[in-house]
Amino acid sequence: MKAGKLAALGAALLIGAAPAWAEAPSAAPGAARIADTATDEARLMALFRDDARREDALDPLALIYRGTAPDPAALRRLFTDSQLRAQRGSVIQSLALLRRIDRRRLGAERQISYDVFLAAKREEAEWLRPDSIALTAVRPFNHFGGLHIEFPSLMAKDGAVKYEDSADYRTNLALIRAFPTVLDNAVARFRQGLASGVVESRLTTANMIAQIDALLAQSPEQSPFYSPVREFSAGIAASEQPALRAAYGAAIRDEVLPAYRRLRAFLNDEYLPAAREQVGIAAMKGGPGLYRRYAGRQTTLPVEPEVIHQLGLAEVARIQTGMDQVKRELGYGGTLKSFFDVIRTDPRYHPKTREELARGFAEAARQVDALVPQYFSRLPKTRLAIEPYPAYREKFEAGGSYNQGAPDGSRPGVFFYNTFDLPSRFLTGITTLYLHEGAPGHHFQISLAQEDASLPDFQRFGGNNAYVEGWALYAETLGYPMGFYKDPLQHWGTLDDEMLRAMRLVVDTGLHAKGWSREQAIDYMLANSGMGKSDATAEVERYIAWPGQALSYKIGALTIQRLRKKAETALGPRFDIRAFHDQVLGSGALPLPILEAKIDRWIAARKAG
Known part of the structure; x- marks a missing residue:
C-alpha cells in the first residue's frame, strides 16, 4: 500500500462512540462546577486540569518520570482492582464533562486539544473494558521495559x-x-x-x-x-x-x-x-483480536496486519536498492547479501573500545548542534546528556534509547547507547542513531512539548508511538539535507537503520499474525540487513514482548514525510521547513489523523495569506 493511503485509513478514528458502559449520566461528580465556567474554552481547560489531577493520583509512575514524588499509597495500588475501578470512574467522568462543551466555539489550538483528549479517553475506555482487562492486566510486565x-x-x-x-x-x-x-x-x-x-x-x-x-x-x-x-x-x-x-x-x-x-x-x-x-501473541488465548487492537493503538490508524506486512516487504525491497549503490561506493563489488557478512565481520566497521563510541556520538552531537538552527526556529532548553547504558541493563537493551529530562530543565534528557558486545556494534550507525534518539529526534520532540506550559498536560507529557517514533525516524532523514550522508559509511548506516524500521513491519506482523518463530524472525533480519546477531536478537525479543509497537516507526515517518511533500507541493516558494517543523511539533504528540488535519489547515492558511 502506498504511503499516501496510510494516513487516510485514520479518517474514522474519532467517529466511533465510547463503549456503552462509559456513557455516564451528565451529572458526574464535578460537572456542575465546570459547567458553570464562563466560556466553552474555559470549561475545557478546567476539565483538562480536573482530569490531570485525577490521572496524577492514579499514575504514580508518570509523576516519578516528571520528577515529582507520588503518594506511596498510590504506588502500592499498581496492578490492583481498586486502581482499575478508579481509572474507569475517571474516564467516565471526563467523557461526561466533555459532552457539555461545544467544540465549534473553541479556538483552533483548543479544538486540537479537544480532539486529542476525546481520542485518548475513548481509547482508555476501550482498554478498560472487562474483556480487554482479562487479556492485559494479567500480564503486568515482561522483560522489555518491565x-x-x-x-x-x-x-x-x-x-x-x-x-x-x-x-x-x-x-x-x-x-x-x-x-x-x-x-x-x-x-x-x-x-x-x-x-x-x-x-x-x-x-x-x-x-x-x-x-x-x-x-x-x-x-x-x-x-x-x-x-x-x-x-x-x-x-x-x-x-x-x-x-x-x-x-x-x-x-x-x-x-x-x-x-x-x-x-x-x-x-x-x-x-x-x-x-x-509460541512467542507470537496470536498463540495466546484471545491473541489474534488483541494484536489487531495493539496495531491500531500503536499506529493510531485502523490497519490490517496483512496490509502492513506487504508494505514492509515493499519498503525492504526499495531500501535494498539504495544499499546496493552505497555498497559499490564503499568499494565492494560482490552481492549485497555477502556484503552484510563483511559489515558484520570487518573490524573497520566496529568500535574497538567504548571510548571510540563515546567520541563518535560526541562528534555527531557537535555537528548537529551547528546545523539545527537552519531547520528549527525553536530549540529545547533542556540539556541533552550522552551516556552508555548501566552494565546491569545493557545486555537486554537495544542499540540506543532516550530518557526524557525534567520539564523545568533541572534534569537533562539522556541519550543512552549500548556498549555490550562491542563487535556487534557499528560505527556506521552513529549519526543516524544520534539523530533519532537525541537531536532533533526524541530529545527535541519530547522536550519542546514538556517545556510548553500553554499546552494541557496530556499534550505536554502524553503521546502515541506513531507520532513519537515516527518523528524520530523522520528526524533521521534530515541527515540528507544536513550533508551527513555524503559520507558513504554514514549513508550506509542510515539505510541500515531505515531497513530496520521496514523489517519491523514484516517481522512484527510475521511473529504476531503469521506464526513466525523467534529464529525465523532473526534469520529474516540477518538476511536483509547488516545488523549483528546480538542486535537482531534483542530487536526480535523486544517485538515479542511488545506486540505492535514496532509498526509505529515506519507508519508515522511515512505520514510525516507525506505531509511535508504535500506542503512543499502546495506552497512552492512559500514553504518554510522551520515553519513546517513548528507545526508538526507545536501541539505535542498528535494522533496521525489529527496531525494531518492540522497541517491541512496550516497549508490552507499559508496559501490564503
Whole structure:
C-alpha cells in the first residue's frame, strides 16, 4: 500500500462512540462546577486540569518520570482492582464533562486539544473494558521495559527523582519501601492469568528471571536502590548520613530483595512451566483480536496486519536498492547479501573500545548542534546528556534509547547507547542513531512539548508511538539535507537503520499474525540487513514482548514525510521547513489523523495569506 493511503485509513478514528458502559449520566461528580465556567474554552481547560489531577493520583509512575514524588499509597495500588475501578470512574467522568462543551466555539489550538483528549479517553475506555482487562492486566510486565527492571533505574541517584535534601531522601525511601507491594501485586495478577489461560511466552518469562537474577547477584550496597547513599548530595549534612545509609540498607536487605526473591521463585517454579511455547501473541488465548487492537493503538490508524506486512516487504525491497549503490561506493563489488557478512565481520566497521563510541556520538552531537538552527526556529532548553547504558541493563537493551529530562530543565534528557558486545556494534550507525534518539529526534520532540506550559498536560507529557517514533525516524532523514550522508559509511548506516524500521513491519506482523518463530524472525533480519546477531536478537525479543509497537516507526515517518511533500507541493516558494517543523511539533504528540488535519489547515492558511 502506498504511503499516501496510510494516513487516510485514520479518517474514522474519532467517529466511533465510547463503549456503552462509559456513557455516564451528565451529572458526574464535578460537572456542575465546570459547567458553570464562563466560556466553552474555559470549561475545557478546567476539565483538562480536573482530569490531570485525577490521572496524577492514579499514575504514580508518570509523576516519578516528571520528577515529582507520588503518594506511596498510590504506588502500592499498581496492578490492583481498586486502581482499575478508579481509572474507569475517571474516564467516565471526563467523557461526561466533555459532552457539555461545544467544540465549534473553541479556538483552533483548543479544538486540537479537544480532539486529542476525546481520542485518548475513548481509547482508555476501550482498554478498560472487562474483556480487554482479562487479556492485559494479567500480564503486568515482561522483560522489555518491565517495572521490575525500570523502577530501580528510576529511583537510582541518577534516575528520575530528586535527591537534593534530606526530605527528598526520606520521601524516596518511602517509595522504595512501597515497591515490594507492587511486586507482590504483580504476582497476584500473573496468578490470575495462570488460572484463565492468558500467559506470557516462555521466552519473555525466562528473560525476566535472568534480569531478576542479575539484580539479586548484587549485594545490597551494589544495588541501584542504594546508589543515593553511596555518594550523598551536597545538601545532606554529615550528621544525617549514617542514619539514612542504615535506613536505605535495611529497606533493600529486609524488604526489596525478599520481594524480588518471591517474584523470581514464582516465575521460575510456577509460571515458567505454564508459559506458552509460541512467542507470537496470536498463540495466546484471545491473541489474534488483541494484536489487531495493539496495531491500531500503536499506529493510531485502523490497519490490517496483512496490509502492513506487504508494505514492509515493499519498503525492504526499495531500501535494498539504495544499499546496493552505497555498497559499490564503499568499494565492494560482490552481492549485497555477502556484503552484510563483511559489515558484520570487518573490524573497520566496529568500535574497538567504548571510548571510540563515546567520541563518535560526541562528534555527531557537535555537528548537529551547528546545523539545527537552519531547520528549527525553536530549540529545547533542556540539556541533552550522552551516556552508555548501566552494565546491569545493557545486555537486554537495544542499540540506543532516550530518557526524557525534567520539564523545568533541572534534569537533562539522556541519550543512552549500548556498549555490550562491542563487535556487534557499528560505527556506521552513529549519526543516524544520534539523530533519532537525541537531536532533533526524541530529545527535541519530547522536550519542546514538556517545556510548553500553554499546552494541557496530556499534550505536554502524553503521546502515541506513531507520532513519537515516527518523528524520530523522520528526524533521521534530515541527515540528507544536513550533508551527513555524503559520507558513504554514514549513508550506509542510515539505510541500515531505515531497513530496520521496514523489517519491523514484516517481522512484527510475521511473529504476531503469521506464526513466525523467534529464529525465523532473526534469520529474516540477518538476511536483509547488516545488523549483528546480538542486535537482531534483542530487536526480535523486544517485538515479542511488545506486540505492535514496532509498526509505529515506519507508519508515522511515512505520514510525516507525506505531509511535508504535500506542503512543499502546495506552497512552492512559500514553504518554510522551520515553519513546517513548528507545526508538526507545536501541539505535542498528535494522533496521525489529527496531525494531518492540522497541517491541512496550516497549508490552507499559508496559501490564503
